[in-house]
Amino acid sequence: MVLLLVLLVASVVVTVAVAASFGPVLAVDRVVADGLHALALSHHGFVTAAQVWTDVFQPWTFRAILIFLALWLLARRRPWTAVWILATTALAGILDSGLKVLIGRDRPHWIDPVSHAVGGSFPSGHSLTSAMACAVLLRLAWPLVTRRWVWSVVAVAVPFITGFTRVFLGVHYVSDVIGGWLIAAALVAAMTLVDVRHQPNG
Template sequence: MHHPTATERVAADRAAALRDVQRRNLLRCAGLALCCAALLGVLLALVESRWGPLARLDRGWVRPLHDYAREHAAWTASMQTLADLGGTVTMRVLLGAAAVWLWCLGARTLAFWAAAQALVGWALAAAARAAIDRPRPHFADAVGHASGGAFPSGHATASAITCAALLALVWPRADRVGRAVASSAAALAVLAVGWTRIALGVHWPSDVVGGWLAAGTVLGGVTVAVELWRPGALLRDARRVDWRTRPRVQRVLATGAAPRGGPDKDT
């Protein structure tokens, strides 16, 4: 009867721990996608039924902000500049650049995940706006202009997906301070982009919230789909990226000898 060696027991424990992490990640992402999809459905039902409290809240935000923007040209210009910087094209380019970088590092599944987030997010937002075709706020003296349906906000969807995806890529390689800074920067960027859409009078507040919920649905759903397609590949790619981006000196100090290659390749 074969008795496992100490090395085999350690390897088995590591494999079991990895499977446990994968299960927890899968459940968290599935929960995120389902909760956001359910809330998005509820919000859409309220929008379509023209629910009074929501309609009053939307109008109560948009009208005063439009009046303020009309009277303060500097404020309006700053909002437009911020909206342009955080536009859908910019966000998709950033995520596409991250996907190319990951591909060059050999993290092919993680690169596919990043590209899929951008593409699925764009397709979902575009299809939803076309199908729902909610009218945007209308002003005779509008300070901002946008075309197409209002719900959900494409800017809000794209910025939330991109910032969350980039944060997920940074998270494993950052310390506590770095994670706090990155999380704060991502949250501020998402909130700022969403705010510009309301401040410029091109979206209702519920459109922005809908965009954030759509982003959560895409982030969780795409991650679950990729994890089911290639179980464990995202975590292996994250380790590969960490290995290949870590300074060589740190590798030597961590291992006590010069490294001879990276982590095991996918099989």
């Protein structure tokens, strides 16, 4: 419960700061964006690698994995877990789309862009969805796997790299990415609390 409250407060603070165009946040966003864009312009190989990563690890890749897993669990007669996965996935999508419309933040604009994206900037859908999916998959795999530290590292590394590519490619600000991570973490924490408290026996 404490972790959930911390994540909720953190995600709300970042969201409000972006919505209110809080000066220090905008300043950090601009400095990081300018620095990474300059790096991208001089390292075309990194841009190609980042573009491949962001194209592969896009939101619908993770959604497809979770939907397939939910259908498999339904076939294995585990409807509660399947519904929990689908509900978490759907809520993540609603939060992503809804906040993009509500906040209405423009994406970074460049005279010489290295990549392109459409829609609102906050939150980063790639970051939110990848963090949500990795957290869900890690939670479900936790009782079944050994060397849990390896799986934990992977579950953190994938969203981190995904978020970095979005800023590196100049299609998001760093606060968009951090906001996406925090919203995903708060969502999964809340849904885990629901699961723990209301999961049917058997």
